[in-house]
Amino acid sequence: MKKDWLKIYLVSIFGYALIAFSVNAQTIVIKNATIYDGLNNSPFVGNILIDQNKIKKISTSNLQADLVIDASDKIVTPGFIATDTQIGIVEIGALSVTRDDSSNMYKIGFSIFNGFNPNSTLIPWNRSNGITSAITLPNNTSSPIGGLGSFFVLDSKLDVTGTSDMVMIGEFGGSSSKSRAEQFSMIEDLLVLASSLSKSDINSDLELSSLIDEWAISNAMDLHPRDLRALYKLVNENLPLIIKSHRASDLLKLIELKEKFNLNIVIMGAQEASLVAAKLAEHNIPLIFDPMNNIPESFDELASNIQMASKLEEAGIQMMFTVSRSHNYHLIRQGAGVAVANGLSYEAAIRSLTSTPAKVFGIEDRGVIESGKIADLIIWEADPLEPSSMPEYVFINGENIDLTTRSSRLRDRYTKKLDKPVIYRD
Amino acid sequence: MFMTNPIKITLCCTFLFFSSINVLQSKPFESTYQPLPAEKILITNASIYDGDGNEFKNTDVLVQDGKIIAIGEDLPVPEDFTIIDATGKWVTPGIIDIHSHMGVYPAPGVRTSSDGNEATSPVTADVWAEHSMWVQDPQYALALTGGVTAFHVLPGSANLIGGRGVTVKNLQRTTINSMKFPDAPHSLKMACGENPKRVYGNRGQAPSTRMGNAAGYRKSWIQAEGYLRKLTEYEEKSAEAKELEYAPRRDLEMETLAGVLKGEILVHNHCYRADEMATMIDIAKEFNYKITAFHHGVEAYKIADLLADNGICGALWADWWGFKHEAYDMVQANIAIVDQARNGTGCAIVHSDDAIGIQHLNQEASKSLAAGRRAGFDISEARAMKWITSNPAKAAGIYDQTGSLQVGKNADIVVWSKNPFSVYALAEKVFIDGAMAYNRGTDLLPASDFDIGIISPTKNRTQE
Numbered sequence: 081m082k083k084d085w086l087k088i089y090l091v092s093i094f095g096y097a098l099i100a101f102s103v104n105a106q107t108i109v110i111k112n113a114t115i116y117d118g119l120n121n122s123p124f125v126g127n128i129l130i131d132q133n134k135i136k137k138i139s140t141s142n143l144q145a146d147l148v149i150d151a152s153d154k155i156v157t158p159g160f161i162a163t164d165t166q167i168g169i170v171e172i173g174a175l176s177v178t179r180d181d182s183s184n185m186y187k188i189g190f191s192i193f194n195g196f197n198p199n200s201t202l203i204p205w206n207r208s209n210g211i212t213s214a215i216t217l218p219n220n221t222s223s224p225i226g227g228l229g230s231f232f233v234l235d236s237k238l239d240v241t242g243t244s245d246m247v248m249i250g251e252f253g254g255s256s257s258k259s260r261a262e263q264f265s266m267i268e269d270l271l272v273l274a275s276s277l278s279k280s281d282i283n284s285d286l287e288l289s290s291l292i293d294e295w296a297i298s299n300a301m302d303l304h305p306r307d308l309r310a311l312y313k314l315v316n317e318n319l320p321l322i323i324k325s326h327r328a329s330d331l332l333k334l335i336e337l338k339e340k341f342n343l344n345i346v347i348m349g350a351q352e353a354s355l356v357a358a359k360l361a362e363h364n365i366p367l368i369f370d371p372m373n374n375i376p377e378s379f380d381e382l383a384s385n386i387q388m389a390s391k392l393e394e395a396g397i398q399m400m401f402t403v404s405r406s407h408n409y410h411l412i413r414q415g416a417g418v419a420v421a422n423g424l425s426y427e428a429a430i431r432s433l434t435s436t437p438a439k440v441f442g443i444e445d446r447g448v449i450e451s452g453k454i455a456d457l458i459i460w461e462a463d464p465l466e467p468s469s470m471p472e473y474v475f476i477n478g479e480n481i482d483l484t485t486r487s488s489r490l491r492d493r494y495t496k497k498l499d500k501p502v503i504y505r506d
Numbered sequence: 507m508f509m510t511n512p513i514k515i516t517l518c519c520t521f522l523f524f525s526s527i528n529v530l531q532s533k534p535f536e537s538t539y540q541p542l543p544a545e546k547i548l549i550t551n552a553s554i555y556d557g558d559g560n561e562f563k564n565t566d567v568l569v570q571d572g573k574i575i576a577i578g579e580d581l582p583v584p585e586d587f588t589i590i591d592a593t594g595k596w597v598t599p600g601i602i603d604i605h606s607h608m609g610v611y612p613a614p615g616v617r618t619s620s621d622g623n624e625a626t627s628p629v630t631a632d633v634w635a636e637h638s639m640w641v642q643d644p645q646y647a648l649a650l651t652g653g654v655t656a657f658h659v660l661p662g663s664a665n666l667i668g669g670r671g672v673t674v675k676n677l678q679r680t681t682i683n684s685m686k687f688p689d690a691p692h693s694l695k696m697a698c699g700e701n702p703k704r705v706y707g708n709r710g711q712a713p714s715t716r717m718g719n720a721a722g723y724r725k726s727w728i729q730a731e732g733y734l735r736k737l738t739e740y741e742e743k744s745a746e747a748k749e750l751e752y753a754p755r756r757d758l759e760m761e762t763l764a765g766v767l768k769g770e771i772l773v774h775n776h777c778y779r780a781d782e783m784a785t786m787i788d789i790a791k792e793f794n795y796k797i798t799a800f801h802h803g804v805e806a807y808k809i810a811d812l813l814a815d816n817g818i819c820g821a822l823w824a825d826w827w828g829f830k831h832e833a834y835d836m837v838q839a840n841i842a843i844v845d846q847a848r849n850g851t852g853c854a855i856v857h858s859d860d861a862i863g864i865q866h867l868n869q870e871a872s873k874s875l876a877a878g879r880r881a882g883f884d885i886s887e888a889r890a891m892k893w894i895t896s897n898p899a900k901a902a903g904i905y906d907q908t909g910s911l912q913v914g915k916n917a918d919i920v921v922w923s924k925n926p927f928s929v930y931a932l933a934e935k936v937f938i939d940g941a942m943a944y945n946r947g948t949d950l951l952p953a954s955d956f957d958i959g960i961i962s963p964t965k966n967r968t969q970e
Contacts, residue, residue, distance in 0.1 A: 174700065487838065
């Protein structure tokens with residue numbers, strides 16, 4: 081009897097020590113992992129040492145650490161980066177009171193950064209499915225270019241980690257209200273105005289206000305100094321412009337704009353990109369698209385094709401993926417899997433979820449497994465491109481993240497402890 | 507000899523007489539579907555999910571005259587049969603989608619062919635989805651490349667009672683009647699929740715609340731009961747009495763609703779929330795009709811036992827959520843929980859409601875299966891295959907003809923490059939009624955008129 085008590089006592093002491101130890105673990109080694117590093121390397125088996133928030137070392141020889149996680153026969157990838165989301169600014173699509181994605185006031189300089197909700201349920205959900213960081217984009221405004229997106233690390237910290245206003249969005253193509261020819265002229269006029277702005281102009285609201293009155297386009301569009309500052313960044317600071325466009329001829333017009341104004345253009349949607357793949361590659365334009373979307377959803381998207389990703393890979397285009405529906409941004413994994421089934425190489429698919437967005441959007445410290453980079457890592461239970469597989473471990477900023485979600489809590493509530501009334505279950 | 511002849515003649519003429527009556531009063535819009543010319547095929551050495559929950563290895567399937575005529579190991583090779591070596595490949599029944607809007611919301615998604623919601627009155631039981639369907643929708647062929655051999659098209663969910671749905675073969679034809687699945691019953695689309703109350707509430711008319719929704723269904727069923735009573739009373743009258751009065755005047759709305767009360771039309775009910783599904787079950791009991799399936803049912807897992815007890819299928823997504831409040835409580839194991847209710851007597855269906863999703867229902871089933879296993883359920887892949895084959899076939903009322911690989915059933919068959927529960931599996935060959943409708947890597951891919959010469963005059967849309 082006494083012995084049993086002692087046993088329990090010792091076990092619990094030991095258990096607490098272990099928990100305390102793992103919480104305070106200074107260093108972690110992921111052992112024997114099959115590593116897809118997000119770079120151009122073939123997968124290799126190795127050990128990854130995480131120290132604080134960084135990847136300290138990657139080695140094939142044994143590494144010591146406070147906590148060792150055996151990842152034998154498991155794939156480890158960088159945390160996936162979703163590039164086209166509304167995470168943190170839309171909780172429920174049809175409920176405008178939960179949406180912070182649009183502005184009536186600002187047409188070009190509208191920033192969603194200050195509306196971001198780090199407690200959104202979309203964050204644990206997408207994170208538990210392998211998305212560790214995301215670019216959140218506003219809705220398109222009434223201007224053909226305008227609205228600023230921000231980058232967020234999905235760590236749920238109220239003290240938000242991210243980069244504000246690191247991308248502008250735009251749209252060019254078939255529309256019920258404007259000829260695309262008019263849209264093109266408007267973009268041109270705005271860019272000519274942007275090119276005329278000087279550093280001293282943008283530091284003075286008064287100066288910008290008088291410029292707005294002077295220029296016909298800004299006057300007609302009723303712009304605000306914020307809008308002009310965003311335009312300045314676009315033309316002078318290489319701010320990426322994610323512009324939604326599909327029709328082959330429109331994509332060529334965007335190449336023209338890129339060259340004329342030296343823009344950092346990323347084309348989104350791009351359903352007819354395979355018709356102009358060589359040109360897009362020649363001008364080094366990355367694409368964001370849904371590899372599962374082969375629907376000719378509009379007259380701009382007639383060439384939609386399930387083999388697009390493999391054709392773009394052949395042409396040497398950098399690609400990233402999006403999904404056609406909201407909330408489940410992690411389904412870019414399924415899209416990548418479908419692209420591989422239809423001819424894309426596996427390594428290119430992994431890059432499209434990791435190093436390509438990091439490179440294209442200047443997220444320099446994430447998206448690859450390399451010593452010195454921030455430790456956003458996933459240990460997968462199986463092939464990450466199979467939508468049926470889930471992460472076993474998710475590390476963000478070197479922290480082992482709890483994978484509980486509101487969804488998993490609801491599941492357990494209706495499948496476990498059924499003897500209790502629902503409202504008293506966990 | 508001579509004696510028997512008059513009887514023969516009488517029989518013959520009686521038959522003619524009735525058939526001429528039938529012509530006069532013939533049901534309009536009957537199926538005129540004709541299959542492609544039947545092939546003689548032997549699929550050999552396949553791994554099989556039969557759609558009824560079984561898995562077979564190294565098994566052959568023999569197809570003739572549009573039907574499956576044998577399934578077994580090492581079947582003798584008959585003469586004149588085309589042999590398809592399925593070594594290393596997987597064979598399943600044709601995939602069936604119980605919730606599609608192809609044709610009524612075709613691609614391109616333009617206003618001029620957006621014909622899925624007759625959103626002018628909350629009850630439009632008189633409209634039929636087949637009268638909206640555009641036969642040249644380029645989406646059918648895309649679904650075919652995902653192994654879909656039949657699908658059920660519903661009106662949208664703007665209305666409490668949206669109209670009749672129709673089940674079609676996934677073989678594009680020039681008229682809708684020639685796509686209609688022979689002997690498939692009609693369905694009735696009903697919708698709970700946010701959509702009807704939003705559409706009509708925004709116009710300041712009923713329903714604007716969920717209680718308004720419930721009152722709306724009940725009022726319609728009361729009308730339908732009255733109509734059916736009048737009809738029955740008339741039909742039970744003697745021939746003499748019938749001559750003295752007109753038959754009750756036809757009413758398209760009431761014909762549909764009475765069809766439900768008579769059990770001839772199957773109710774497919776768009777409903778997300780658990781509490782609303784329970785309310786709808788009460789309404790069905792009040793008026794003595796059966797709900798065949800709840801569609802979308804994001805909260806079906808909360809009442810999985812109730813669904814099983816009432817023999818109602820849950821036609822659900824693997825993981826859609828969050829686009830509206832009633833779709834907020836998503837659980838990825840939803841489909842598995844419905845399937846496993848009451849010792850595995852539940853009826854779960856993976857549906858698409860989407861022209862992309864319909865091409866990958868096998869992957870949607872795979873996600874649901876994995877989530878179910880993670881929730882602790884022991885579910886086989888063979889059982890999960892039912893979610894996209896036999897269960898939707900039952901819910902569409904066509905299980906006697908298709909939905910599983912059984913001798914005597916239609917040879918609606920998919921040959922997959924790999925296990926269809928993998929994202930890398932592609933439907934390589936798709937047979938509808940024993941004829942190859944799609945053969946990956948060849949030019950055997952249907953092209954709608956829309957696809958012809960639209961990018962380049964000399965090519966089809968899907969050709970480069």
